[in-house]
Structure formats: structure tokens, C-alpha cells
Amino acid sequence: MYWKSLGHMRIKCELCPHLCIIENGKLGKCQARVNHGGILYTLSYGKVVSYAYDPIEKKPLAHFHPDSTIFSIGTSKCNLTCSFCQNHSLVSFDGNVRTTSPKEIVTLAKQNGSIGIAYTYNEPTIWYEYMLETCKLAKTEGLINVMVTNGYINSAPMIELLPWLDAMNIDLKGTINSFYQDICGGTLQPVKETISLCSKSTHVEVTMLLIDSLNTNWTDFERTCKWLADLNSNLPLHISRYFPAHQLTIPKTRLETLTIAREIAQKYLKNVHIGNAFI
Numbered sequence: 001m002y003w004k005s006l007g008h009m010r011i012k013c014e015l016c017p018h019l020c021i022i023e024n025g026k027l028g029k030c031q032a033r034v035n036h037g038g039i040l041y042t043l044s045y046g047k048v049v050s051y052a053y054d055p056i057e058k059k060p061l062a063h064f065h066p067d068s069t070i071f072s073i074g075t076s077k078c079n080l081t082c083s084f085c086q087n088h089s090l091v092s093f094d095g096n097v098r099t100t101s102p103k104e105i106v107t108l109a110k111q112n113g114s115i116g117i118a119y120t121y122n123e124p125t126i127w128y129e130y131m132l133e134t135c136k137l138a139k140t141e142g143l144i145n146v147m148v149t150n151g152y153i154n155s156a157p158m159i160e161l162l163p164w165l166d167a168m169n170i171d172l173k174g175t176i177n178s179f180y181q182d183i184c185g186g187t188l189q190p191v192k193e194t195i196s197l198c199s200k201s202t203h204v205e206v207t208m209l210l211i212d213s214l215n216t217n218w219t220d221f222e223r224t225c226k227w228l229a230d231l232n233s234n235l236p237l238h239i240s241r242y243f244p245a246h247q248l249t250i251p252k253t254r255l256e257t258l259t260i261a262r263e264i265a266q267k268y269l270k271n272v273h274i275g276n277a278f279i
């Protein structure tokens with residue numbers, strides 16, 4: 001879905017803001033979509049690499065069906081390349097797994113007290129077709145759908161998916177474009193557009209993972225909190241603690257940083273939570 005032919009077996013993928021131009025036989029940046037003979041194929045359809053029955057607070061969602069359990073699934077690969085990726089072992093997984101049908105996922109999602117399905121762990125945008133099909137089937141069975149995303153998706157596919165979603169957690173990884181470009185391999189504006197678009201029609205909570213000295217400029221942070229509050233001052237914000245992971249060896253975020261951030265955010269937003277830390 002969401003691609004077009006450029007002729008001579010070249011393809012433009014229009015699923016995410018990278019808008020990859022893909023030659024025959026080559027992969028897109030996400031490594032999850034391939035051009036075979038001028039047709040774009042998804043490689044991750046049904047490839048469930050990780051699953052668990054998680055507390056919904058772990059997504060994190062703090063203001064949506066509290067104390068409930070949700071069946072959570074993810075595949076491998078991603079359309080961003082964050083040097084601090086906290087799930088890199090999953091994202092880089094290259095092994096073979098069997099294809100799990102949407103029907104099997106829905107059956108599993110009705111067990112163990114689960115209220116629905118969370119598309120999470122890696123970036124669910126890159127298995128868009130599978131997520132959309134599973135969302136639709138889950139709805140017919142009375143289940144809820146939650147997308148945990150980096151928000152790096154174009155508005156047309158997001159608009160098609162939105163009616164099937166009940167809640168989202170969207171990462172806002174940094175407050176300035178250069179952070180996205182230098183550290184995440186993307187750009188800021190599309191993520192802000194996703195937050196703005198989705199918060200108008202479904203329950204959205206936002207997560208900001210703070211890394212001392214990298215994305216803790218308090219002027220930028222405060223401007224971003226004000227922007228979120230202008231969208232909806234009830235929008236829950238999760239300020240999350242970074243721990244060294246993947247390529248980034250900067251020490252874990254100081255607890256003091258998180259409390260300063262919370263004080264600033266609470267000037268604008270009514271629901272501010274600190275995550276990954278016991279304070």
C-alpha cells in the first residue's frame with residue numbers, strides 16, 4: 001500500500017516521510033519493504049517477532065483503561081535509526097519466523113484478560129498492511145487497538161488507519177529538527193503533524209525520552225510543552241528516563257533532569273508523568 005511506480009521498475013514508497021525511491025531488487029530505508037520487479041512488497045506481513053500480555057501502563061498509557069492487560073505484538077526493523085534505541089535487539093532481528101495470521105492474533109488477544117491489541121515494541125508503521133488488517137478484524141470482535149509509534153508516518157496512511165485505533169502513544173524524541181536529523185535519522189515536523197492530526201480524533205499520549213545534554217534545552221522543551229498544551233492541555237505527557245543503549249554511551253539521565261522537566265511541563269499540561277524512574 002502507499003507506493004507508486006516511477007517507470008523503468010523504479011518505485012516511490014509513500015508510507016512514511018522518507019519517501020524512498022527504490023530501484024528494482026532494493027530495499028527501502030526501513031529494510032521492511034522491497035521492490036521486486038517494479039512492485040513494492042512488504043517483508044514483515046505477519047512476522048510477529050515479539051509478543052506479550054502487558055499492563056497497559058507499560059505502553060505507556062496512563063489515562064486509558066487503567067489496570068488492564070493488552071496483548072502486545074511487534075515485528076523487527078524500523079524507519080528511524082535512533083542511536084539510543086532501547087529495543088535495538090528486536091529491531092535488528094534478522095531471523096526467520098513463521099507468518100501469524102490476523103485471525104490468530106485476534107484469538108490470542110481475547111485470552112488472559114486482554115482488552116485488545118497493542119502494535120508496539122518496534123515501529124508498527126513498517127508493517128502497516130498487517131496492522132490495518134488486524135485492527136479491522138479486532139474491531140469486529142469487540143477488541144480495542146493501540147498503536148505505539150514514533151509518529152513517522154505520512155498523513156494519508158495515518159488517516160486511513162485512525163478510525164480503527166482507540167489510543168496511541170506517540171514518541172516525541174526531540175524538540176528541534178537537528179536532533180531528529182543527527183540522532184534519529186528523520187525530521188521533526190512530520191512527527192508533530194502526526195501528533196496534531198491524531199490528537200484531534202483519538203486518545204493520544206506523548207512520550208519524551210530525555211537525554212542529558214542532548215535534548216534537554218529547557219527553552220526548546222518549554223516551547224514544545226506549550227505547543228502540546230495548545231493542542232490539548234489534557235494530553236498526557238510521559239517524561240521518560242534514558243538508559244545507555246545501542247550506540248549511545250552517555251550516562252543515564254539524572255533524576256534531577258526529570259523533575260525539572262516535570263515542573264516546566266506542569267506549567268502547561270495537566271497530566272505529566274515520569275517514567276523509567278522511581279520518583
Ligand code: SF4
Nearest residue numbers: 013016019020028030
Ligand atoms: S516505509 Fe520504509 S520504504 Fe517506505 S518510505 Fe518509509 S522507510 Fe522508505
